[in-house]
Amino acid sequence: MYRLPLGEWIDSGIDFLTLRFSAVTRGFSEIIDTMISLLINVLEFFPPWLLILIIGVIAWRIISIKGSILSMLGLGLIWNFGLWDPTVSTFALVITSTVIAVIVGLPLGIIAALNNKFYKLITPVLDFMQTMPAFVYLIPAIPFFGLGKVAAVFATVIFSIPPSIRFTALGIRQLPEELMEASDSFGATKMQKLINVQLPLAAPTIMGGINQTIMLALSMVVIAAMIGAGGLGGVVWRAIQRLRMGMGFEAGIAIVIIAMIFDRITQNIIKKNKG
Amino acid sequence: MSNIKIEVKNLYKIFGHRSEEALRLLKQGIPNEEILDKTGCGVGVADASFKVYEGEVLVVMGLSGSGKSTLLRCINRLIRPTAGKVFVKNEDITEVSREKLLSMRRNIFGMVFQRFALFPHKTVLENAGYGLSVKRETKEKQRKSAQDALELVGLKGWENSYQSQLSGGMQQRVGLARALAINPEILLMDEAFGALDPLIRTEMQDELLELQAKMKKTILFITHDLDEALKMGDRVILMKDGRIVQIGTPEEILTSPENTYVRRFIENVDFTKVLSASDVMVKPKEVGFIKDGPVTLLHKMRMEGKSGIFIVDEEHKLKGYVTAEKAGELAKKHEKDISLIIEKYDKQKVTLDVQVRNLFKVIVDNRYPIAVIDDNNVLKGVIVKGSIIAGLAESGEFDV
Numbered sequence: 213m214y215r216l217p218l219g220e221w222i223d224s225g226i227d228f229l230t231l232r233f234s235a236v237t238r239g240f241s242e243i244i245d246t247m248i249s250l251l252i253n254v255l256e257f258f259p260p261w262l263l264i265l266i267i268g269v270i271a272w273r274i275i276s277i278k279g280s281i282l283s284m285l286g287l288g289l290i291w292n293f294g295l296w297d298p299t300v301s302t303f304a305l306v307i308t309s310t311v312i313a314v315i316v317g318l319p320l321g322i323i324a325a326l327n328n329k330f331y332k333l334i335t336p337v338l339d340f341m342q343t344m345p346a347f348v349y350l351i352p353a354i355p356f357f358g359l360g361k362v363a364a365v366f367a368t369v370i371f372s373i374p375p376s377i378r379f380t381a382l383g384i385r386q387l388p389e390e391l392m393e394a395s396d397s398f399g400a401t402k403m404q405k406l407i408n409v410q411l412p413l414a415a416p417t418i419m420g421g422i423n424q425t426i427m428l429a430l431s432m433v434v435i436a437a438m439i440g441a442g443g444l445g446g447v448v449w450r451a452i453q454r455l456r457m458g459m460g461f462e463a464g465i466a467i468v469i470i471a472m473i474f475d476r477i478t479q480n481i482i483k484k485n486k487g
Numbered sequence: 488m489s490n491i492k493i494e495v496k497n498l499y500k501i502f503g504h505r506s507e508e509a510l511r512l513l514k515q516g517i518p519n520e521e522i523l524d525k526t527g528c529g530v531g532v533a534d535a536s537f538k539v540y541e542g543e544v545l546v547v548m549g550l551s552g553s554g555k556s557t558l559l560r561c562i563n564r565l566i567r568p569t570a571g572k573v574f575v576k577n578e579d580i581t582e583v584s585r586e587k588l589l590s591m592r593r594n595i596f597g598m599v600f601q602r603f604a605l606f607p608h609k610t611v612l613e614n615a616g617y618g619l620s621v622k623r624e625t626k627e628k629q630r631k632s633a634q635d636a637l638e639l640v641g642l643k644g645w646e647n648s649y650q651s652q653l654s655g656g657m658q659q660r661v662g663l664a665r666a667l668a669i670n671p672e673i674l675l676m677d678e679a680f681g682a683l684d685p686l687i688r689t690e691m692q693d694e695l696l697e698l699q700a701k702m703k704k705t706i707l708f709i710t711h712d713l714d715e716a717l718k719m720g721d722r723v724i725l726m727k728d729g730r731i732v733q734i735g736t737p738e739e740i741l742t743s744p745e746n747t748y749v750r751r752f753i754e755n756v757d758f759t760k761v762l763s764a765s766d767v768m769v770k771p772k773e774v775g776f777i778k779d780g781p782v783t784l785l786h787k788m789r790m791e792g793k794s795g796i797f798i799v800d801e802e803h804k805l806k807g808y809v810t811a812e813k814a815g816e817l818a819k820k821h822e823k824d825i826s827l828i829i830e831k832y833d834k835q836k837v838t839l840d841v842q843v844r845n846l847f848k849v850i851v852d853n854r855y856p857i858a859v860i861d862d863n864n865v866l867k868g869v870i871v872k873g874s875i876i877a878g879l880a881e882s883g884e885f886d887v
Contacts, residue, residue: 393565394604398618398669399592408620412608 230355237356244308244362251304260291271473274480283476286469293462295447299470302433302443305361306474309368309429314422317373321380321421322406331381338374346371346432350439364433364441372428379421383414416482423478430471444470490541491574492673492705493562498535498571500557500729503528506569519728531557532568533729539673544699544706546720548713554729555709559677562707563596564588575673593622597666601678603658605650611637611661612646618669636668637661639698656687663695667702674706681711692718713752717741717761725749737761759844764837767846767875768859768868774799777806781817781825784809797858797866798829805858805866807832836860839867843875850875 230237255263264287272280290299324331349370353363387410395405411418437445444463451460501509509528512521519530532554539545549555560566562573564580573580575595580588597618605614613620616633624632637643640660650658659679666674680688692715699706710716716723717737725732725740725748733745741761744750773787775798788796788811795810807829817828836858837849849857850872859868 388604390600390602390604391606393560394598394600394606395617395621396565397563397592397596397598397675398621398665399589399594400621401589404621409606413606 226352226355241357241362244312244365247308248304248361248365251307252301255300255304256297260287260296264288264291267473271477274484275476279476279480283473286473290466290469293466295444295463295466298443298447298463299466302430302445302467302470305364305368305433305436305441305443306426306429306470309365309372309433310422310426312365313369313373313376313425313429316369317376317421317425318380318418321377321418322384322411324377324381325384325410326402326406331385334377334381338378341370342374346435347438349432350436353436354439359440361441363439364436367436367439368429368432371432372425375421375424375428376418377421379424380414380418383417383421384410386417387413419478419482423475423482426474426478427471430467430474434467491538492541492576493539493707494572494574495538495558495562496536496572496574498532498558498561498573499569500531500554500561500566501528501569502531510569530554530729531566532561535571535726535729535731537724537731537734539705539707541705542703543721544708544719545722545724546708546710546716547724547726548710548716548720549726550711552728553726555711555726556677557729558726559675559707559709562673562675563592563598593618593669595672596675597669597671597673598675599659599662599666599677599679601681603650603655603662603682605658605661605665607650609649610646611642611648611650611653614650614661615664615668617665622669632668632670633664636664639667640664640694654687655683656691659683659691672705674704674708676706676708678709678711680715688715695719713756714760717756725752759847760842762843763839764841764843764846764857764859764870765839765868767843768870769874771797771866771869774803774866775809775825776800777826779825780823781814781828784814784825785811785818788814795855797832797869798825799866803866804864805832805836805860808835808855808858810855832858837870838862846870846875 258266264284267287268280268284271283275283290296320334324334346367349367350363353367357363357366391409391413392405395409400408433441433443434445434448437443437449440446444467447463448460448467451457451463499510499513501513503509503526505526505528509522509526509530512525513519513530513533517525519533523529535554535558537545547555547558557566561568562575562580564573568581571581575591578587578591580591583591606617609617612630612633615637616629619629619632634643634646637646637660640663642657642660642664645653645657650661653661659682662679680691683691696719708716708719710719717740720737722734722736723740724734727748733740733749735743740749741753741756741758744753773791773796775784775787775796777798777800779787779798784796788794794812795808797808798806800806809825809828809830813828813830814825817825835849835853835855837846837860839859839861846857850870857870858866859870861867
């Protein structure tokens with residue numbers, strides 16, 4: 213019986229792309245690599261206690277005094293586990309991936325909000341991207357960027373970008389029609405309407421999307437340890453290979469603590485935006 | 488009322504993909520429902536033609552779904568008509584370039600929305616200045632014009648508040664200020680007071696009329712409330728199923744409704760608010776003159792079957808009222824000069840334009856009939872209790 217050679221097509225397609233765009237991917241690779249190393253260097257420049265204090269102050273300003281104390285205790289625990297360096301590395305990967313995902317996702321979301329055809333085109337693509345098992349994205353990352361942090365960022369961006377696009381598009385589309393008419397009736401251009409009315413009003417929803425992107429990025433960065441992302445995911449990965457239950461559990465707790473701090477900070481930015 | 492500000496010619500708006508086919512069917516006289524079945528298209532506005540003159544308040548009135556809001560949005564092209572022309576200051580807005588359209592919206596139109604449509608992330612002042620910020624006026628000019636407009640609608644001191652801190656009535660004042668701040672020639676008001684509760688609504692209507700007396704804008708006012716239409720409108724357009732059923736002054740619509748649809752509407756109108764003293768008064772058949780003697784007056788009263796009579800001078804200016812009782816006493820004493828027994832009639836007279844609902848109190852407080860006079864104190868008519876009832880019955884308020 214005939215078997216559809218989809219896998220072969222994809223293989224040769226990716227081969228073609230890696231050969232053809234090697235210059236592009238190498239350039240991209242270098243930029244990302246510099247970004248990550250710079251970020252890690254900056255974060256490691258501070259002694260852990262100072263960084264914990266800085267994050268504590270940020271959490272106090274944005275969440276609450278209680279949130280601040282809990283954040284500092286959690287980070288202190290990580291330091292105590294001796295997991296500070298992998299945590300900083302994970303932190304840097306998440307931030308880099310999120311920044312790229314937002315820089316690419318926000319404009320795409322705006323286009324999807326304003327253009328019906330593009331919205332109809334991109335919706336199934338986003339659905340596809342979100343239901344595809346996360347591991348699958350790791351494979352094409354390797355031929356493009358080789359093993360390492362850049363490949364991890366690439367896979368993470370692909371995996372975590374859908375909420376940024378989707379929430380931006382929905383946030384703008386769901387604004388009350390009468391407000392859009394009000395803006396139009398005074399002769400606002402599309403750009404004026406976007407900057408002064410649509411984006412500020414949709415900001416809470418867009419921030420919700422960014423929050424989701426950060427959470428997805430964090431989970432993907434851990435998985436990406438399989439292709440050499442290192443960081444906390446790397447610790448977990450090693451623990452799996454050596455069946456070191458305790459080590460895996462400690463790294464797991466560190467990931468949860470980071471996730472909670474990221475989540476609470478972004479959630480509270482959303483709340484403050486609404487109020 | 489000579490300059491035409493807006494002229495709408497054979498305007499059609501059909502919603503749906505197969506609008507051209509629907510338009511053809513519509514022009515053949517196929518009913519709206521059938522068009523919806525056949526083409527899946529909804530008829531918004533069908534063959535609307537009318538003019539709006541400079542400085543008038545033209546009210547478009549109809550039930551929900553009658554196409555009145557669609558019609559309004561065709562005027563500033565928030566909705567693009569399927570066919571027909573809309574001339575605004577002799578410029579066909581259906582044809583102009585997008586640039587020209589934006590400039591027209593920025594300079595000619597001020598629009599007020601049913602649910603206010605204020606920007607919740609902006610302060611009252613920023614909301615009021617929105618039109619000017621779109622025009623890229625200087626910050627100073629924006630603030631000044633916005634502040635002036637807010638003062639005009641009575642919101643001075645609220646500049647830094649947000650929408651969530653204001654009551655419904657105040658929110659709509661901001662909406663009105665936002666429209667007025669760009670000093671538009673034409674105000675488009677889409678059921679502007681429809682979301683307000685009745686007391687506030689009446690207040691806003693009165694204030695808008697007061698403002699309009701000073702501003703003399705051209706106003707196109709949409710409402711589903713006939714009372715409001717009759718109160719606000721210099722002329723009223725009645726719409727049904729996208730078509731204009733009747734255009735006329737409130738008087739014309741009330742007194743000669745063009746078809747049963749209009750008549751139905753009018754049946755629910757509170758006529759005491761619409762009719763004035765001149766509509767319910769009767770002509771005084773017999774009046775007494777200053778020079779008449781008491782016997783003459785008694786004779787005139789007997790002819791009329793009344794127990795009193797109005798006294799006027801040669802120019803028919805009202806002098807007072809004489810009762811049969813007093814005239815009889817005077818006749819017994821063989822006196823001729825009736826000026827001794829004339830009762831001054833200050834409280835019992837009203838001018839022609841007083842609303843009927845305000846007559847009830849006057850009539851209850853007085854034993855004598857009410858005199859209706861014009862601005863020169865000339866006696867124009869008489870109102871007794873019976874004539875109000877009769878006046879209302881004639882207009883269809885009561886089934887008699």
